[in-house]
Amino acid sequence: MGRPPCFDRVGVKKGPWTPEEDIMLVYYVQEHGPGNWKAVPTTTGLCRCSKSCRLRWTNYLRPGIKRGGFTDHEEKMIIQLQALLGNKWAAIASYLPERTDNDIKNYWNTHLNKKLIKQQQSGLGEHYLVKNEGFSTSHSVSRGQWEKKLQTDIHTAKQALHEALSFDNQNIILPEDDVFSSYNKPSNQTSSYASSSENIAKLLRNWTKKDPNKHDDQLKFTNSSSPYDKNGMGHENSTSSGESTNKVGVDLSEAFDSLFGLESFESANSDFSHSSNSIEARQYHDHESKKDQVPVISMLENWLFSEAGNNIKMREDLCDFTFDQDSHMF
DNA sequence: AAAGCCTACAACCGCCAAGGG
DNA sequence: GCCCTTGGCGGTTGTAGGCTT
Structure with a gap:
């Protein structure tokens, strides 16, 4: 039959996303913009299929998303x-x-x-x-x-x-x-997510709280287990190297600072959210307009x-x- | 306190369309 | 025109957490 779904490919991780993965994805989008999802796993070293990355971004990480509390x-x-x-x-x-x-x-x-x-x-x-x-x-x-x-x-x-x-x-x-x-x-x-950055910051705060062994200044893009790795999720793909290769070559703390740095957080956050959202929303809107x-x-x-x-x-x-x-x- | 049930939602999966070679 | 890849969409599932008994 046809091409097997990307989810079935060996080494492709499934299940809930970890904060590290989120940050890697956000960092990629910040650098390259949303799109060319095929390149995301290879560029970032994420063991996720391109489709999963796109879904994660559009449904969860994309700036300007309001969650819950429908009026x-x-x-x-x-x-x-x-x-x-x-x-x-x-x-x-x-x-x-x-x-x-x-x-x-x-x-x-x-x-x-x-x-x-x-x-x-x-x-x-x-x-x-x-x-x-x-x-x-x-x-x-x-x-x-x-x-x-x-x-x-x-x-x-x-x-x-x-x-x-x-x-x-x-x-x-x-x-x-x-x-x-x-x-x-x-x-x-109950919750209004002003941006994906804030969202991830919240996730990270909870995550680091739960796992005192993690130190922000030592965090790297690894697939090491975390409280998010339920039922061993996240381990299946860590076998290749024990520590996933971060092809972006970015220290997590660096990425974190870049994304959530105290001084730049407000402006960077709003700039990023604003530009991305307005452009994306317009593109999406244009796209939909053409479709229907x-x-x-x-x-x-x-x-x-x-x-x-x-x-x-x-x-x-x-x-x-x-x-x-x-x-x-x- | 614990077991069972229910709810909410993130993520998966299959299908389709568009575009390029 | 055909095949392949990629992105997008809608239906469905899995599961964490809350609620009830």
Whole structure:
């Protein structure tokens, strides 16, 4: 058969990432920028496949990621966007720049889906268009019936989206600087990760606390066991040399200083986060815009990211959107 | 205190599309 | 046009930690 998955290759580590690995990855991205993931394992000496590195970066380490504590507004947006787009988590995530598709997917699966099912059962959730039920093409339904149902669902989704996005105009997420200024807003969230650097710093603090034998000034990029190496994880790949070769040739403490140095932490952190996030978010947004070349989505994007004053007009446009005029969507 | 259950989420896996040779 | 590599996406799983009994 075809090429074996990278996960099956010998010497490729699986399981939870250690702080050392995180730092190596962050250091690589800081040096080379996100991309060319194929080069990450060879350049850094990480015993992870490129795919795993990319996932770790995009879902966990990438700057500007907010974790946990979904707000009511975010929750509603997800529900409405899911109703409109289906399980297109990446597309949905593009409207919530601080959230990853994985995060949204998890939140949907663990919270919202159950919540909506409950609400439906109790008859409270009827105004939400739940799941993709309207888009399923049952063979028992005639083509005419199906088209009619589809049209009804588009209308319902439109209404639902309109409802969700109009209740709190102030919270509409804007690209670029607004993403970062939002971190300063008071919030009752349990955790708000301002940056990956801070995240890793936290991890490291906990890690060094748990393992008093580790000294920050002696830390190297090694695969030595740590409290994170549960069930021997991390040992399987340390057999090759006992100490993994750090091809970057960087002292961990150096990397740590570079990333979290007291003097430079604030500025470096914000600069890194800011530049990376704004560029990445824009690239990602552009990418998604190109991917979903359907009128209603473009309209939504314009609406969501246009100035507040324009939102009203765009909202009217959105509500004027009809199935007939955009039937080529399907 | 301990066992069992539940929840949340990080990570894995398979599939697909794009791009280059 | 075909094959291979790479990146991206969505579904699913594994497991740590919290909660209940």
